Amino acid sequence: MPFSVRRLEDPDARAFAVLAAAIEADHPTNLQLSAEEFLEIRHLSGAVLEGAFDGDDLVAWSGYLAQAPRDDGRRIRVFGDVDPAYLGRGLGTLMAARALAGARTRHAADGAGLRATYVTSTVAGRTDQADLVAALGYRPERYRFTMVADLGGLDISPARHDGYDLVEFDPADSEVLRVAHQRAFSDYPVPMSMTADVWDTFMIQPRHTRHGLSSWLRDQESGEAASYLFSHEYAVPLSGNTDGRETYVPYLGTLPAHRGRGLASALMSHTLQASRDQGVARVSLEVDAHNPDGALGFYERAGFRTVASFEQCTLTEPPARSPI
Incomplete structure (x- = not known):
């Protein structure tokens, strides 16, 4: 069965929290949101979140958070991840590409005259994540430590x-x-x-x-x-x-x-x-x-x-x- 992708809505909050917990149990993300925190993020101006579903099960997510345009440019945070049980099926590539495309569309709509910097993160040592974002055109900028x-x-x-x-x-x-x-x-x-x-x-x-x-x-x-x-x-x-x-x-x-x-x-x-x-x-x-x-x-x-x-x-x- 092919995966279906749609925008995440308020009723998806609990499913998102379950998915986030499963991902965090496999590797650190700094994005393990509760259902309530998912709702806060989803309702932020400039935020769009999508999910990939296997039937009724949420198995991957991605999205972006666009800062307001500034005179010197704009930074747009792009993020997402996949249920560890579904790795290797192309979901990471699909969702990361969709998130970047959506962020570009958003910037074209309200900031086309400005430079755009799209920002994402990978776990240090995860070559699969590093290869994925590199294929999309991202380049390493700096390290962050928790x-x-x-x-x-x-x-x-x-x-x-x-x-x-x-x-x-x-x-x-x-x-x-x-x-x-x-x-x-x-x-x-x-x-x-x-x-x-x-x-x-x-x-x-x-x-x-x-x-x-x-x-x-x-x-x-x-x-x-x-x-x-x-x-x-x-x-x-x-x-x-x-x-x-x-x-x-x-x-x-x-x-x-x-x-x-x-x-x-x-x-x-x-x-x-x-x-x-x-x-x-x-x-x-x-x-x-x-x-x-x-x-x-x-x-x-x-x-x-x-x-x-x-x-x-x-x-x-x-x-x-x-x-x-």
Whole structure:
């Protein structure tokens, strides 16, 4: 029987969660969404998800998440995977090609005058995934690591932050920290800026945000945000370990003028201790191997260890030419 492919809808949420769990049991993905998280992603502006079915069974998925167009171009995240029991039947190639084609169509509709960069990831060491994305035109860009700190026996030493006030996050601080985030990552090799709407969608409103474990440091002299740390908590932990709670740090940033003063260490120590006090067993995060601040070593010194590695690959295409 041939596979059928269609767009995934709300009633597919539970089937998606089951498929995601089966895939994660075979290899790390960082995309093991629960049914509720699937619904959040599916309803994001710019998100399209498709599924391949063997009869009534969802056996593969793919999709894309398109950022809003920017003056300097646009990045579109493309993703997907296959039930391990169905590997070797061409589903990965089919779904990856469909996702890229759909992303291109989306970009042509609302960003044709801009450069487009399509971004996907493969598990380090998985030559089948690497060969698939290479055949579609993607090229390796950088490595990313999933890191975890087990809080049970971790020695957490408080770090000083003289001249800065520690401020517990309040949604009223949202715009202040969005602007700080833009400035903190202005020298980052991959664009990290977010519009106010996107920032609110990803960082403020979702059910997985943990504002009580998010905080920032305010310069006592200027009153500006100098460093910040956000915490999330997903239904399915990033590490795949379901023994106890696990929180996730999506962003830890320090503005250029305040670097070299131990502010990131101060916020991380505070968060690790606060998480342990609230009964959290582990804290996880993702690190870019080419982070200009040497973040991998920073997190290792804080007690994190690498549990998975991914190769991020990109396909960049120039703006479409206007017809003459």
